[in-house]
Amino acid sequence: MTEHRVRMQNNEIFTDEHEAMRKTVRKFAESLAPHSEEWDEAGIFPREVFKQAGDLGLLGIRHGEDVGGLGLDWWYTTCYAEELVHSHNAGVNMALMVQSDMATPIINEIGSDEVKAEFLAPAVAGEKIAALGVSEPGGGSDVAAIRCTARRDGDDYVINGQKLWITNGTRADFVTLAVRTGGEGFGGISFVVCPTDVKGFHVGKKLKKIGNKASDTAELFFEDVRIPVRYRLGEENHGFYHIMTNFQGERLVGSIGTVAGMEMAVRDAIRYGEERKAFGRPLTKFQVWRHKLVEHITGIEAARRLTYFAVDRFMKNPMEATREITMAKLFAGDLAQKVLYDCMQLHGGFGYVTEYPVSRAWTDVRLITIGGGTSEIMKEILVKLENL
Numbered sequence: 001m002t003e004h005r006v007r008m009q010n011n012e013i014f015t016d017e018h019e020a021m022r023k024t025v026r027k028f029a030e031s032l033a034p035h036s037e038e039w040d041e042a043g044i045f046p047r048e049v050f051k052q053a054g055d056l057g058l059l060g061i062r063h064g065e066d067v068g069g070l071g072l073d074w075w076y077t078t079c080y081a082e083e084l085v086h087s088h089n090a091g092v093n094m095a096l097m098v099q100s101d102m103a104t105p106i107i108n109e110i111g112s113d114e115v116k117a118e119f120l121a122p123a124v125a126g127e128k129i130a131a132l133g134v135s136e137p138g139g140g141s142d143v144a145a146i147r148c149t150a151r152r153d154g155d156d157y158v159i160n161g162q163k164l165w166i167t168n169g170t171r172a173d174f175v176t177l178a179v180r181t182g183g184e185g186f187g188g189i190s191f192v193v194c195p196t197d198v199k200g201f202h203v204g205k206k207l208k209k210i211g212n213k214a215s216d217t218a219e220l221f222f223e224d225v226r227i228p229v230r231y232r233l234g235e236e237n238h239g240f241y242h243i244m245t246n247f248q249g250e251r252l253v254g255s256i257g258t259v260a261g262m263e264m265a266v267r268d269a270i271r272y273g274e275e276r277k278a279f280g281r282p283l284t285k286f287q288v289w290r291h292k293l294v295e296h297i298t299g300i301e302a303a304r305r306l307t308y309f310a311v312d313r314f315m316k317n318p319m320e321a322t323r324e325i326t327m328a329k330l331f332a333g334d335l336a337q338k339v340l341y342d343c344m345q346l347h348g349g350f351g352y353v354t355e356y357p358v359s360r361a362w363t364d365v366r367l368i369t370i371g372g373g374t375s376e377i378m379k380e381i382l383v384k385l386e387n388l
């Protein structure tokens with residue numbers, strides 16, 4: 001897969017300014033790469049990395065300039081998500097993307113000026129860490145069944161309940177939190193911003209994961225946590241709608257990163273297969289490998305085009321892009337399982353040791369068909385959209 005050819009095809013999309021962003025992110029990601037294995041082993045990475053990303057503007061690419069964001073478009077985010085893979089650490093990338101593209105866009109869109117100043121501006125600067133709290137122990141797919149409650153008491157909400165699987169959970173300064181403020185079902189959910197330095201909030205277990213190890217994933221407990229009503233995002237009981245719109249950006253950025261990750265894995269596999277000899281010739285001279293590689297290059301190109309189509313649709317009309325975004329996540333997520341399996345297999349025994357990024361990428365990639373909505377849920381959404 002020649003990088004040159006890929007870039008030529010994309011010239012109609014990416015301007016010199018986009019390419020400048022690409023260079024900035026690549027340099028940043030490459031500076032993180034040497035620490036990748038160490039941070040995976042530690043199960044965490046330095047907080048300073050958020051600040052470095054913030055200083056480069058990467059935590060607020062599309063956020064308003066009033067909060068220190070760059071006010072740019074989704075193609076810049078595309079460059080960011082694509083180049084971040086050069087960190088060779090999916091955990092770090094996920095943590096940064098939760099901050100930039102999952103926990104904060106909703107504040108940027110519907111937060112009050114006060115909430116933006118208190119939470120969003122420091123998050124964009126990388127001075128505060130953000131988490132997104134939607135999933136619960138009772139279920140992540142069935143978002144309408146959220147049980148964590150926020151009872152109104154004068155000018156406060158009193159929050160009780162639990163969240164699970166929360167990325168950045170052990171050290172977040174605030175959580176963009178989905179809570180039940182009304183009756184059963186999707187009509188009783190609201191979004192609030194909950195600081196974590198409040199009485200009654202505590203972090204439970206840090207979860208031990210098979211992949212994305214450098215990102216901390218935790219369970220969070222809320223026991224009579226009191227926050228002011230003004231920390232609510234948007235109207236009361238309209239949270240389900242915002243969760244669903246927020247999911248679109250999350251799934252899109254996940255798809256973009258997945259495509260870039262597959263491309264990197266195939267490039268690495270080709271490099272390895274050209275050097276490694278068996279039975280007197282490089283591995284890439286075996287037809288079985290050449291065929292697998294071109295099959296995957298074709299799949300990756302298809303996934304990229306579908307993802308770019310989804311980006312384009314989303315930019316033109318965010319309300320009309322659900323179908324394409326859902327397809328992109330489903331297609332890229334499922335394809336990535338096959339691509340990483342083969343890239344690892346091509347490495348033989350070396351693919352099984354953590355020293356080679358492909359071994360970690362193989363376990364990391366498992367998450368994409370689960371997090372942010374499973375492949376089964378993507379299919380359920382498409383079934384509805386296709387009126388089947």
Ligand SMILES: Cc1cc2nc3c(=O)[nH]c(=O)nc-3n(C[C@H](O)[C@H](O)[C@H](O)COP(=O)(O)OP(=O)(O)OC[C@H]3O[C@@H](n4cnc5c(N)ncnc54)[C@H](O)[C@@H]3O)c2cc1C
Binds near residue numbers: 131132135139167375
């Ligand atoms: C590493 C990691 C990080 C995460 N980070 C966050 C985060 O920062 N914030 C956050 O809120 N959440 C986060 N999540 C949660 C993630 O979004 C959920 O795990 C995901 O939505 C699935 O929910 P669940 O795990 O409860 O699975 P379940 O909903 O219990 O599903 C279990 C299985 O049943 C299937 N299933 C469920 N319903 C249906 C259906 N209707 N039809 C067919 N099959 C179905 C699912 O596809 C899945 O295979 C994270 C998860 C992980 C693993």
